[in-house]
Amino acid sequence: MGWYDGMDSEFSRRLQSLITASAGRVGVGSGYRSVEEQAALWNDAVRTYGSEDAARNYVAPPGSSNHNHGVAADLWYADDNAIEWAHANAS
Numbered sequence: 001m002g003w004y005d006g007m008d009s010e011f012s013r014r015l016q017s018l019i020t021a022s023a024g025r026v027g028v029g030s031g032y033r034s035v036e037e038q039a040a041l042w043n044d045a046v047r048t049y050g051s052e053d054a055a056r057n058y059v060a061p062p063g064s065s066n067h068n069h070g071v072a073a074d075l076w077y078a079d080d081n082a083i084e085w086a087h088a089n090a091s
Helices: 009-021 035-049 080-089
Strands: 026-030 074-077
Touching: 009 026, 009 080, 026 080, 074 080
Parallel strands: none
Antiparallel strands: 026 074
């Protein structure tokens, strides 16, 4: 399954448009996640950070992440200029 599979169709369309327009300067590091995938990330974060309160600084609990609802993506950027470009061009 790709990062766009499971995403809200309008969010996916806009995100793919942004990625294409960036000409390789912006990409998706993580997109849609099932609740089960989010639970694994959550459990790892609780173990790593020692408590649910601390883990919440880094990972949303399963079912409450926008990744689970198909309206979030973690992006990667080629450089600081790409970050600025993405902020100026994301709709």
